[in-house]
Amino acid sequence: MTRTTPKEDSMAETVHHTEAQDPTNVTNPEHTSHHIVTPAQYGLVFGTLLILTGVTAAVAFIPLGWANPVVALFIACFKACIVVLFFMHAKYQSRLIKMTIGSGIFMFLSLIVMTLSDYISRSWGLW
Amino acid sequence: MDNTVATEHPHTHETAVHVEHEHIALPQHRHHFETVEQQREAGSFGMWLFLLTEIMFFGGLFFAYLLYRNWYYAAFASASETLSIQIGTANTAILITSGFFMALAVWAAEVRKKKMLVWTLILTTVFGVAFLGFKYDEYHAKWVEHHIPGAHFDIKDFVNPPINPQTHKPIEDPISPDMAQRTQIFFFLYFAMTGMHALHMIIGVGLLFWLIRRAARGDFSAGYVAPIENFGLYWHFVDIIWLFLYPLLYLINRHPMH
Amino acid sequence: MSSTATIVTLPDQATARLPKRNYLNNEDGLLSWLLTGDHKRIAMLYLISITFFFFIGGAFAGLIRLELLTPQPDLVAADTYNKFFTMHGIIMVFLFLVPSVPATIGNFLMPIMVGAKDLAFPKINLLSWYLYVLGGILLMAALVLGGVDTGWTFTTPLSTHYLNTHVITAALAIFVAGFSSIFTGLNFIVTIHRMRCPGMTWFRLPLFVWSNYAASLLMVLGTPVLAITLVLVLLERVFGIGVFDPTKGGDPLLFQHLFWFYSHPAVYIMILPGMGVISETISTFSRKRVFGYTAVAFSSVAIALFGFFVWAHHMFIMGISNYSALVFSLLTMLVAVPSAIKIFNWAFTLQKGSITFETPMLYSFGFMGLFTIGGVTGVFLGSLGMDIHLTETYFIVAHFHFVMVGGMLMAFLAGIHFWWPKMTGRMYPESLSKLAAVTTFIGFILTFMPQFILGYLGMPRRYHAYPPEYQVLNVLSTAGATVLGVGYMLPLLYLGWSLKYGAIAGDNPWQATGLEWQIQSPPLTENFIEIPIMDHEAYDYEWLEQKQKNEVTTVG
Secondary structure: OOOOOOHHHHHHOOOOOOOOOOOOOOOOOOOOOOOOOOHHHHHHHHHHHHHHHHHHHHHHOOOOOOHHHHHHHHHHHHHHHHHHHHHOOHHHOOHHHHHHHHHHHHHHHHHHHHHHHHHHOOOOOOO | OOOOOOOOOHHHHHHOOOOOOHHHHOOOOOOOOOOHHHHHHHHHHHHHHHHHHHHHHHHHHHHHHHHHHHHOHHHHHHHHHOOOHHHHHHHHHHHHHHHHHHHHHHHHHHOOOHHHHHHHHHHHHHHHHHHHHHHHHHHHHHHHOOOOOOOOOOOHHHHOOOEEOOOOEEOOOOOOHHHHHHHHHHHHHHHHHHHHHHHHHHHHHHHHHHHHHHHHOOOOOOOOOHHHHHHHHHHHHHHHHHHHHHHHHHOOOOOOOO | OOOOOOOOOOOOOOOOOOOOOOOOOOOOOHHHHHOOOOHHHHHHHHHHHHHHHHHHHHHHHHHHHHHOOOOOOOOOOHHHHHHHHHHHHHHHHHHHHHHHHHHHHHHHHHHHHHOOOOOOOHHHHHHHHHHHHHHHHHHHHHHHHOOOOOOOOOOOOHHHHOOOOOHHHHHHHHHHHHHHHHHHHHHHHHHHHHOOOOOOOHHHOOHHHHHHHHHHHHHHHHHHHHHHHHHHHHHHHHHOOOOOOHHHOOOHHHHHHHHHHHHHHHHHHHHHHHHHHHHHHHHHHHOOOOOOHHHHHHHHHHHHHHHOOOHHHHOOOOOOOHHHHHHHHHHHHHHHHHHHHHHHHHHHHHOOOOOOOOHHHHHHHHHHHHHHHHHHHHHHHHOHHHHHHHOOEHHHHHHHHHHHHHHHHHHHHHHHHHHHHHHHOEOOOHHHHHHHHHHHHHHHHHHHHHHHHHHHHOOEOOOOOOOHHHHHHHHHHHHHHHHHHHHHHHHHHHHHHHHHHOOEOOOOOOOOOOHHHHOOOOOEOOEOOOOOOOOOOOOOHHHHHHHHHOOOOOOO
């Protein structure tokens, strides 16, 4: 199991691992490149966030009944998405990071939905 | 993956010959990682996992809010109106700006522009502190109006809402004393959620001071961006929490009625 | 091979010595331990602290059983009795069971098993231990100041409005200890994902790693909800708000939903690492690869996933809606399946294996039998009709002690004995350890089997007085508890003894596969002189035989 890596091998390689010794490419499995998000992209996201904040505030003054919180939360979700994707670079990260974010959202939603299932189904109609 | 410890005696691994391994050259390389790449990825992954725990941490508060907003909608709507929408919206814009500068700071570190890094970090901090300043103003206003839940809470604003001098009508519909007592639950959640958020921001500002100091020393301008990157993740996450708190707390029922 | 009574192979004791340089003697001084980043030293620090709290929790158990010897409430006042079972529960759950295998055996072994030199974040590992100790100190402070009597479940509004005991201190203690757990889990997840050595694919990992990985997912995703719940309880107690108080518009069930959202996954946090230990010991002591490796690996993750969706089965009688109770009952039935899969796979591992009966194997057999009983009674409790009668009785108490003590504690002891030679370089005395194992098994059955009967006969839990017709069973239970206590004292004594006088174990006394058995005992601080390259499957006994054939073990 413990095979000594001959010095010649380690000198010959130019990347962080040798395919021969790491056939399953364990230590850097996803070859994540370091995509650098530009300030221009950041600026675009920044502008969008500010505009959407204004929209949220403005829409709050329009009576839409049950749609008010829905619209507000929808916009908030969209804002959160672009912050996660661009400010937090999630768009350019490995699958592992994307799955981590997804599982976090999934668990959060599970907490909300499953607990809600109790409250909604108690004394139907009084909810 | 190449073997960083090619000699028998572990203490001399620093002198082992590697062609272009950053292992020896970079001071931030911790010995238990084989490559700096591995370290950077592990650090980033670790921070994302920590943010996961934060989502679940705030999740409990969001659920409590969801439940009681539905049970006591009238109380929540009335109570929400006493919050200043101007300050809330301004604070949201301030925090977004702070996040923008933080993102620029990460870029500055990645392209190794030290002055820009320090300045964007400073601006991030300034806007963060401004946010906290406004938050303090709001809390103070609540204290003055006796809207802090507990012994000194006063329901009179909800049972007998103040009259708008221009229209000579109450600024909002009055609610029954029972329901008015439930506004305490709104304010409790308001203070708990924004307080927890503010606590995270205070910790963030503290870390920012430390990062600014190290950035000024040049620690992050030679390729070592992980602390800036990972702090950026934390800061943006705190920002996202606020993006949800703002509509939930400030915009429950802002329809112009009177 | 079948005629050999044991597989233990020790080096020649006349000439064997502990390795000159290992993680224990690498550095000297108290600070080198208190400021260490070495996962192995941190594991040892945890082992000492966990053992300390275990015996305090055990003392409270003894006091409980002492009171229950007689039907009258004659030993202590009701409030004091409440404090006994509360402290017993809090200490055993949060300060013993949750960190037991992950923080000791997991911390020590997991980096070695994946072929790494340490965990991903050694400083956070150390911080995790300090948080644990701080939580423990806060809890002891609550105890010394007068105790807390809410029950370990802190049910509201009792805990928030109707008690004058030290709920705040105790809640703070658990809040702090919770972060210890979160950081351990976070460390494990990053290490397993990103620090496996070359060739170590997911499906070559020992099943111990899979189980700890699943438990770590639960720690990271579930514990924060407990944290916020405790914060809400604290705020409510301090400021008198009515978040959980019905008279002020709150809902006490909200607390329970949030509390059990963590506390049910918590039981899987507790048991999964133990199951990982059992996979290792059963394989080693039947000289056979674990049957259905993939099934066992995936069942660990399945338990973790399903475990998040069953929490309201602790609340069937508390006022949740019938619809909700139905859904959670159904999901509870499902969560039993992956656990059963593991038991089946272990049984099939045993089949046609060369079984020997060293102490870890004795504990493993105990685990399989007792955990099965405990698990099956859990299914009884998951069905609504049964639960209405059995909940809040001694049936529940027996159920969770079967899975936690008969299951998890036995697995912990199995693991301690199995890896003791690796962690310390010394063997423990085999005959004494076998005696202890058998004693705990007998003591356990005597203590907790009568409690199933007491439960279905209707004796409520958390009561210090009971009708006289229950006395015989209670006396049996207390007698068993005494035997159990002796059984747990013995390892403390002989394991301590072995540190100085035990036989030198050598690298691989059990002839086991796994990276940890290919390095010296005790290991070097950096674990490996060179990062290994994994080129064979897990539990590959043919590879081991091949390696040993070519191995040189003597000079000249």
